[in-house]
Amino acid sequence: MSEQTMWLEDFEVGQTFEAPPYLVSQDEIQAFASEFDPQPFHTDPVAAEESVFGELVASGWHMTALNMKLFVAHGPKIQGGIVGLNVDDLRWGAVRPGDELSWQMEIDEIHPSASGKPRGIVRMRHRLINQNHEDALHFVVSCLVPARA
Amino acid sequence: MSEQTMWLEDFEVGQTFEAPPYLVSQDEIQAFASEFDPQPFHTDPVAAEESVFGELVASGWHMTALNMKLFVAHGPKIQGGIVGLNVDDLRWGAVRPGDELSWQMEIDEIHPSASGKPRGIVRMRHRLINQNHEDALHFVVSCLVPARA
Numbered sequence: 001m002s003e004q005t006m007w008l009e010d011f012e013v014g015q016t017f018e019a020p021p022y023l024v025s026q027d028e029i030q031a032f033a034s035e036f037d038p039q040p041f042h043t044d045p046v047a048a049e050e051s052v053f054g055e056l057v058a059s060g061w062h063m064t065a066l067n068m069k070l071f072v073a074h075g076p077k078i079q080g081g082i083v084g085l086n087v088d089d090l091r092w093g094a095v096r097p098g099d100e101l102s103w104q105m106e107i108d109e110i111h112p113s114a115s116g117k118p119r120g121i122v123r124m125r126h127r128l129i130n131q132n133h134e135d136a137l138h139f140v141v142s143c144l145v146p147a148r149a
Numbered sequence: 150m151s152e153q154t155m156w157l158e159d160f161e162v163g164q165t166f167e168a169p170p171y172l173v174s175q176d177e178i179q180a181f182a183s184e185f186d187p188q189p190f191h192t193d194p195v196a197a198e199e200s201v202f203g204e205l206v207a208s209g210w211h212m213t214a215l216n217m218k219l220f221v222a223h224g225p226k227i228q229g230g231i232v233g234l235n236v237d238d239l240r241w242g243a244v245r246p247g248d249e250l251s252w253q254m255e256i257d258e259i260h261p262s263a264s265g266k267p268r269g270i271v272r273m274r275h276r277l278i279n280q281n282h283e284d285a286l287h288f289v290v291s292c293l294v295p296a297r298a
Contacts, residue, residue, distance in 0.1 A: 036214040038221055039230045052229055052293070060233055061214045065185040068210045072187055080201055081188045084209055087288075090236035139236075144201070 005079040008120045008147035011107050019074035019103040021131070022066070024058060026097035032062040058095040063137045067128055070103035083144040085121070090139035093130070101128040101136055108140060118147040154228040157269045157296035160256050168223035168252040170280070171215070173207060175246035181211040207244040212286045216277055219252035232293040234270070239288035242279070250277040250285055257289060267296040 026045070033042030037059035040047035048056040071082065095101065109123040122145045128137040175194070182191030186208035189196035197205040220231065244250065258272040271294045277286040 032214075036218045041230060052232060059214075059217065061210070061217045064213060065181075065208075065210045068208065069185045069187075081190060083201060084241065086241070087239035088237055090239065092233065092235070 005077045006145075007079045008110070008112065008122070008145045009149070011076075011110055011122050011145065013107055013110060015107040017075050017105045019070045021100040021102045022070060024066075024095055024097060024099045024101060026056065029056060029058045029062065029095075029097060032065070033059050037061060053094060055096060060092040060137075063092065063095055063101075063128060064090075064139075066101070067103060067126055067137055070128075071105065071126070074103065075105060078143070079146050084141045085144055087139050087141045091135065091137070093134050093136045095128075095130070095136045099136065100131045102130075103128055112147065118149060120145055120147055153226070155225045155294075156228045157259070157261065157271070157294045158298070160225075160259055160271050160294065162256055162259060164256040166224050166254045168219045170249040170251045171219060173215075173244055173246060173248045173250060175205065178205060178207045178211065178244075178246060181214070182208050186210060202243060204245060209241040209286075212241065212244055212250075212277060213239075213288075215250070216252060216275055216286055219277075220254065220275070223252065224254060227292070228295050233290045234293055236288050236290045240284065240286070242283050242285045244277075244279070244285045248285065249280045251279075252277055261296065267298060269294055269296055 030043050033039065041051035041053050041057055042059050045056045104127045106125045107122060108125045110120060112120040121142050123140055123142050125140045126138070127135055130136045179192050182188065190200035190202050190206055191208050194205045253276045255274045256271060257274045259269060261269040270291050272289055272291050274289045275287070276284055279285045
């Protein structure tokens with residue numbers, strides 16, 4: 001690989017990463033929902049008008065999957081891959097067809113292994129932010145990252 | 150609809166819901182990962198042998214999507230649909246091709262609207278449990294549920 005991978009020692013608290021805006025289509029909202037979250041406000045624009053959302057919106061679990069797609073494509077290349085262990089403080093906002101979502105990620109905390117193993121936990125705060133600067137998705141994930149030493 | 154929908158008043162702390170075991174295939178693991186989480190340990194059984202997992206495993210965000218699919222198909226039919234606001238304490242275990250996952254959900258807390266609006270928050274603890282009785286997925290989601298009165 002031409003792009004260098006990152007080890008535990010390469011992360012610093014406050015580092016940020018981002019992706020260019022991603023345009024969400026009605027087709028992909030309906031396709032994901034049809035397979036994994038077949039509720040009328042995710043699959044049927046007419047029925048969605050009568051729902052609490054008042055319009056078609058994306059499944060929240062579609063947005064976590066899309067966030068991962070942008071992380072893999074545009075985020076740091078971590079040695080051994082992205083190994084998420086747990087997630088906290090996950091919140092959703094409504095995402096509609098035509099929204100443009102920008103992925104941002106910030107390094108919140110770094111914890112080298114307490115037992116001295118050559119690895120550690122990096123806590124990463126992810127956001128998808130829409131064209132109106134509103135959070136469409138927010139969460140903090142703890143990832144296992146190998147150390148050089 | 151022949152099946153009755155549930156309002157806030159119909160939920161009780163300690164209620165449980167479950168689905169029959171779901172068999173996870175290698176094809177669906179690779180299909181989801183190819184679209185949303187294209188890392189070798191999710192897409193390539195040979196490359197996965199060299200990874201930290203030692204074998205092909207499902208994307209964690211595939212498992213949250215699968216959990217939603219089982220919730221929609223087998224869980225309570227909530228008035229107005231399933232409207233999740235936020236999630237805490239999400240944890241993953243490894244899921245391999247051929248694993249059989251049982252969805253379980255328990256009502257943890259019920260909070261009627263403090264402002265007296267006809268609605269409330271129901272905190273639901275979800276689990277996907279594999280054939281060895283290990284948690285493959287665990288999280289608690291707060292859902293907005295309308296009240297009759």
